[in-house]
Amino acid sequence: MPTTPSPNPPEAPDTAGADEKVPFHKRKADKVDRLAELMGDREAGSHGAGVWREAFQRMRRSPMAITGAVIVAVFLVIALFSPLIATYSPTSQAWGGEVFPNRNEFVGPRAENWLGLDHLGRDMFSRMVIGARQTLLVGVVATLVGFLFGALLGGLAGACSVLGGRWGRQVDNVVMRVIDMMLAMPTLLLAVTVAALVGPSLTTVMIAVGIAQVPIFARLLRGAMISQGNREYVLAAQALGVRKRRIAVTHILPNSMGPVIVQSTLTLATAIIDAAALSYLGLGNPDASYPEWGTMLSEAQRFLSSAPSLAVYPALGIIITALGFTLLGEALREALDPKLRK
């Protein structure tokens, strides 16, 4: 007999005719149980893990995930503890007298300033470190805004289209036409419009970039949900009388999140770039002296021929960060993909 408490074969409270004769399937189940017992609990421990823990275990073995995680972790540490790491104030022009952009005289890396000075004589390293925090903030908040509203609209449209019947398809239609209108506008133009309407500030940039991502998230999630809605397990769940809301939330949604998660990592990267573009257009943080990688990049553009390193540092920062998030997201998608599980 199994020592597990819940299934209690002899006293099972069902079956009317089980008085004298043990039914066949129970006899067999007993046998199978005994066999499982004898074979021992070999796999115990690896079971009982949730989707995310299981995904995490898979990711630990993936070099892609490790690379991505290391990059993201380093970036996060720098961003979160930037005031402690930065060696000088990012706005202090203490070395202003040593840099003459008009004469193409710049100061490169040296013991005092690890990455050299920018065109106004500010410490490049400190600006990069403080800029990381701004960049992280813009990227994460913009992506969250896009993800949240996009998933909300897309999820609503997808669920209505799959399960809502005639009326639901009308809802889907209306929502998606609105999304189409948003999608018809170029991302940057949309962001500029929003930023211009609300007024220039860092918050504006985050909201604007986020809203520009909404239609992409919405379409992606809706498409995935509709394709999942035609799958047989949805029909099976319906056949068992599961409520529509529950089918949408526990069955269709988790199966549709894969592409959305990947998209959000890509969006993190583009959001950083879009935010830089908005800052460049003067719609970002009104305090231009406060560092942000995008702003630094656009400022360095003027001195590209004489001091390319001024552009290279923030560019590298953006590229590596974006790469880190993308690798991590891609690895996460693979780890969550049930088809690739072994």
Added chain:
Amino acid sequence: MSSSTPLLAVDELSVVFHRKGQNPTRAVDGVSFTLEEGKVTGLVGESGCGKSVTSLALMGLLPDRGVKVGGSAVMRLSDRGEQPQEADLLRISQRRMRDLRGSQLAMIFQDPLSSLNPVVPIGLQVTEILKRHRGMRGAAARAEAADLLYRVGIPDPTRRLNEYPHQLSGGMRQRALIAMAVACKPRLMIADEPTTALDVTIQAQILELLKDLVTEEGTGLLMITHDLGVVAGLCDDINVLYAGRAVETAERAPLFSDPTHPYTVGLLGSIPRLDAPRGEPLTPVRGSVNDNIAWTDGCAFAPRCDHYTMECLQGPPQLVEVGAGDPGHVHRCVNPISHADVVDRAVLESPAVVGDDEEERG
């Protein structure tokens, strides 16, 4: 519990698909059958004869656009109250139907892997039904789910509750699906080719499990299959469908010993035999299901029939009694075969046939 009315009485069920710019397709065209508690009724036929559409229509799971369902399917609902209630499954509201599904009638699908949600643990998928229909929560629901899995023969059920469908074997998945279907002790179970995706030994186990459930719980089972071996082992009453209509209806023994409709005879004759001489060609029913004529013009099977005459092509053939001391055996044929010599004993010896059929075979 005994009542004169059957558990489910399907009368003249028809399903017509309307498509834009095309002629409507009659997938099911006046199918009638009854199903008793503790009995198994089989719907047999090849692909495209309307088996699955019939089951989906009964479950109310057909798409809501471009489909017209006719006829009636009266089901006797749980008579825990004073008097048994009846409901026409084709007429009741969507909301009511959702409450009935899973609790009073359940369905088992063909492919267990695609019928289970790949990213949700088995346990959650089982407890979800217990929550929905029996109001169970938390630990109680989990314990009941484990017990259910145990009852359908899944070893170490508490561990399996946390596993995902891909971690189970094919037979185990089908067992889990069956556990979900029987979670609320439904009175009617529809099994749409439940063994097609499984290999033969697992097939036999699953059929046995279904048989046990039917006899122990008194569930009525509607078995939809194209496998006559399954039919021989499990079904009490059999309806052979062709092109959306029943062409022959009989109890198991007469259907296998004295099939009268040429299509039934053809199906039985087409089963490969283990004891056939080496190299002997198979005997298929020639043509395909697309080679048919409208039932209104004559017998839809005529283009594939070896016995058709002019009479077969003059108006729709009626469902008539075979007669001769064989009540309940009806067929839709004007040129029935009287003594089929192709009756296949091998079918009755299929792995699905167990124990209590000994005397019928002897």
